[in-house]
Amino acid sequence: MTENNYFSYVLPEGLTDYFDTKDIQLLCDVKSKTEYYEIVLEEKNIILFDKDTSKYESKGFTETRIQDFPLRGKPIYLLLRRRRWRDKSNPKIIKRNNFTFIAEGANFTEELAVFLKEAN
Numbered sequence: 001m002t003e004n005n006y007f008s009y010v011l012p013e014g015l016t017d018y019f020d021t022k023d024i025q026l027l028c029d030v031k032s033k034t035e036y037y038e039i040v041l042e043e044k045n046i047i048l049f050d051k052d053t054s055k056y057e058s059k060g061f062t063e064t065r066i067q068d069f070p071l072r073g074k075p076i077y078l079l080l081r082r083r084r085w086r087d088k089s090n091p092k093i094i095k096r097n098n099f100t101f102i103a104e105g106a107n108f109t110e111e112l113a114v115f116l117k118e119a120n
Contacts, residue, residue: 010071011039011041011068011078012068012110012111013111015041015078018043018044018046018048018097018099019041019042019043019044019080020041020042020044021039021040021041022040022041022042022081023038023039023040024037024038024039024040025037025038025040026074034075035074036074036075036076036077037071037074037075037076037077038076038077038078038079039076039077039078039079040079040081041078041079041080041081042061042081043061043080043081043082043083043097045058045083046097047085047097048097048098049085049095049096049097049098050095055087055088055089056085056086056087056088056095057085057086057088058083058084058085058086059084059085059086059094060083060084061081061082061083061084062081062082062084062096063079063080063081063082064079064080064082065077065078065079065080066078066080068111069111082096082097082099083096083097084096085097
């Protein structure tokens with residue numbers, strides 16, 4: 001079983017299909033003296049928005065930090081490094097794959113947002 005397969009049990013469903021785990025750290029917020037886990041995930045080199053992948057080139061990453069369900073009483077933050085794709089014919093056009101892991105308008109995973117909404 002690969003490393004990503006182990007995390008597929010902990011991370012939001014389908015996330016490891018599109019992202020590789022790059023780092024996991026137990027960190028501490030100095031102000032609140034609270035420990036938390038940060039899991040760094042990097043998007044795989046796969047274009048999902050167009051069948052003709054030859055029209056695009058990967059041009060770096062953007063980072064999104066979202067909160068997921070706690071693990072062993074500690075908060076979990078997922079640092080998603082998402083690829084930016086540049087259109088070769090028009091370099092001003094930048095695209096990204098569209099994922100449903102992030103709740104719209106929030107910095108929570110979709111699953112955590114639904115859980116918090118129902119609990120409220």
